[in-house]
Amino acid sequence: MLVRRSCPVCTISRPLRPFLSCRILRKYIATNFLGRANLMTQVCIIGAGPAGLLLGHLLRAEGVDCVVLERRTPDYVLSRIRAGVLERVTVELMERLGLDQRLKAEGLAHDGFNLADGERLIRIDMQELVGQHVVVYGQTELTRDLMDAREERGLEVIYETEDVTLHDVESDSPHVTYVKDGKEHRVDARFIVGCDGFYGPSRKAIPASVGQEFERAYPFGWLGILADVPPCNHELIYANHARGFALASQRSSTRSRYYVDVPLTDKVEDWSDDRLWDELAARLGPEAAAHMTRGPALEKSIAPLRSFVFAPMRHGSLMLCGDSAHIVPPTGAKGLNLAASDVHYAADALIRFFQKNDNDAVSAYSDTALSRVWKSERFSWSLTKLMHRFPEDGDFERKMQVAELDYIASSRAAQTSIAENYVGLPV
Template structure:
């Protein structure tokens, strides 16, 4: 098989890139090692920045998002019984949308056949070859037969554990990483949310988050030590802990229900540079991970895809090799800003094991400042809705 761009990974980043390229007449194919049901079964983020929504609008795939998604005008920081509202729409003129990553993936997946985007599922043993040349290729196994895709560029949208990043020589790549001493224990349940806006809570027992996927489906989290086991957290214990950490007002409005999904996700900040090597471009989790505190993971992947699609279209339609050459620097500039915000919000809202009275006093002082300063709230708001691309 021959194509112009071979995209590795059929998560939202890979599918979004494929649709954007096809819309501009750039030939591409998407390879995914899992089957469609597995891809759709992955429970991920649910807060969308303007960049993600605008790309879906550009593709004309935003109808269900606008019909079923929840526009959010603000969110809340809780510290004990204090609730500090960040009025993001009032401060920035913009909103975020609550719409699950699974739903974005479904919208992109469902539109692929009618728009001629070829997605090959259950492509096993994907390997990248000659990425430092102008004629890279990808091999994989499908139904027991070895296959090969010749292309001009490869887009690695295959996540943290995929093969794309491994194709960059160790002598070229550099890793920046901060592993956090806790994970997020999350529960998804078909119950109405306890608040119409998200609540990030800093409690003496630890962090908690009240969020939602719809008017009838809620997503809650507490942070736990990395030594904790999922089997030690039956639903009732987790609901009890959420009620304590989120405070009495949220607890009074909380509806409990059986878990649809429950998991513990470790937290890390991770950046791999460069995001381009030869004919390989990395997008999304293949190049960076952010702690979920700032709701940046999917949105940062979308901004990568925005830059990558623009660079590839410029190359194929205008012969602009400089656009591809500049992809990494352009994408990384926004990556580091999002990493900074996610790290700062994580530090503000979590109790770290190594922290003492001084660090806690600094958190209280920072929250006091945010509560009384419109300027401080504006800084948070403009980062939360998403910096310009």
């Protein structure tokens, strides 16, 4: 690896520099020659969720050195219940890494999904319309696959890091400080990539004078229930009912995930399992209700909905990926997949930088990523508007929903547009 002039170890004699790609030796040199317990790397990744781990694996596979910092424990990361529908871009990145064995064995390929309005099911046949499908495979399982491979593949992840702070991100020699076991540590890097979610420190390191936020908060949340029961349909059902929105989803052939929208003032304690199952049966319609199996909740939670975009997604030597830069309502199943497309662009840009001394892709990263982000935000927003009853809407807005669903039901062109967006736009 070539050591750039901005590297903190440039004062080390030239014969030692080729060995700086060795993580253990670099740490030894930093401790014993520089007089401080620093870690030096090419890329410091903040956040060890699926985006951070995926990026770390892609970089390591191409010989780019990196370290991942995570605030939580591994068990906590795996306990988070998240998305379960994977676009082609996410599947292809796992295939590229050779970490798709369980995904192929346990993932459920879905050729279509359904929009319901009262008693009508409108099936969007993605395979027939655009020749592609999505894969139902829980985000927790994908994270587990990435996590289990980190030691074998030489991906260093440091868990339980507190007070993570980014420094000098405008320069070519940024660094990150954090506290672990009561001791402050420092990571010197050429680039920092924030994969640390909406509330993480990375986005906050970009000055307010530089960044701009775009946000739409929705007047409801999704109350979700996870249960070990077979799904009521082999494909997803998005329902627009007079009582509100509902979604019938799944994680496997024996584990189901259901949602209803509720006012933001509602609490999980307000909803017993029986009440929630009754509401789902009413909103999903008689056909789905007839095949619904009820069971005790493994998990229940309410998630508020928002659309959010932060721009730019790169500032100096800092790049943002995933929820640190954008949030989508879950209606379009885009959250994890948008993070994966960010990682695709970021990994390729960083690999080109370190392997070919090519800075063009890094410079273009924000514009490239945001182009796809805004298209996915549009789709998630439009599907949310179509399938939910908003408190401020009246008879006119409801008639527009009915007309739109009628058009979708009778138009191959409309169904093709929905299918194209749902399976994921090209990267």
